[in-house]
Amino acid sequence: MKVLVISASPRADGNSHLLAEAALDGARAAGHDVAHVFLDDYVERLFGNCRTCRLADGRCSLDDRYEDLLLNRMLPADGIIFAMPLYFYGMPGRLKTVFDRLFCYISNSAPQQARVMDGITGKKVGVLISSEENYVGATAGVVAQFQEATRYLHQELVGVVVGNGNVRGEIARDPSDPVGRARELGARLFDIRVTDYRLDTVRPNAVWECPAVN
Numbered sequence: 001m002k003v004l005v006i007s008a009s010p011r012a013d014g015n016s017h018l019l020a021e022a023a024l025d026g027a028r029a030a031g032h033d034v035a036h037v038f039l040d041d042y043v044e045r046l047f048g049n050c051r052t053c054r055l056a057d058g059r060c061s062l063d064d065r066y067e068d069l070l071l072n073r074m075l076p077a078d079g080i081i082f083a084m085p086l087y088f089y090g091m092p093g094r095l096k097t098v099f100d101r102l103f104c105y106i107s108n109s110a111p112q113q114a115r116v117m118d119g120i121t122g123k124k125v126g127v128l129i130s131s132e133e134n135y136v137g138a139t140a141g142v143v144a145q146f147q148e149a150t151r152y153l154h155q156e157l158v159g160v161v162v163g164n165g166n167v168r169g170e171i172a173r174d175p176s177d178p179v180g181r182a183r184e185l186g187a188r189l190f191d192i193r194v195t196d197y198r199l200d201t202v203r204p205n206a207v208w209e210c211p212a213v214n
């Protein structure tokens with residue numbers, strides 16, 4: 001399987017990058033075909049909903065490498081892992097822009113609409129977050145946002161790893177071992193079974209396969 005890890009921090013030697021590298025290691029060890037990109041190299045322009053930046057044929061005219069990222073990196077991936085620092089209890093603006101600008105590729109006037117809608121769905125998604133604070137509410141908003149965005153895109157959010165650090169690299173000292181958990185998420189990205197039941201979902205009583213018990 002193809003795994004793309006997207007690093008959203010401008011600090012190439014920062015905390016979320018350590019998580020990204022661990023996820024890459026895990027995915028590689030599991031036999032997957034891995035790739036890693038830094039958002040800084042691809043996304044420079046913000047989404048403008050004035051529509052004047054669309055060319056006559058509906059294509060995006062913004063002069064950065066977003067289209068390369070979307071069409072040639074994200075669409076071919078079977079799984080995407082986003083590695084990000086927490087900024088003001090949310091995702092960094094550059095990463096939010098990845099989602100915002102998707103609008104210009106899935107709207108009815110976009111010539112790539114069918115290709116992008118077909119290619120963006122069905123992926124397994126993981127999220128790695130480094131933050132200074134560790135109370136649960138600090139990351140609750142951004143985790144909810146990823147849950148809704150993946151639901152909207154017919155993707156599956158299979159795991160979120162949160163680790164704490166502020167000074168570059170100190171996330172490795174977090175006793176909850178986020179680096180190890182990121183490695184495991186990379187390794188198990190396609191094996192994690194997400195369950196989301198409804199009242200009438202037919203299912204066994206036990207979550208894991210085990211000898212019958214009442």
Ligand SMILES: Cc1cc2nc3c(=O)[nH]c(=O)nc-3n(C[C@H](O)[C@H](O)[C@H](O)COP(=O)(O)O)c2cc1C
Pocket residue numbers: 009010011013014015016017084085086087088089090130131132133134138164165166167168169
């Ligand atoms: C602009 C900015 C906003 C931040 N906002 C938060 C925040 O709301 N909560 C928090 O816990 N940490 C916050 N931090 C700290 C970073 O999330 C933390 O240092 C993280 O480990 C940085 O990851 P990186 O090394 O991958 O860039 C912020 C840092 C910056 C630069």
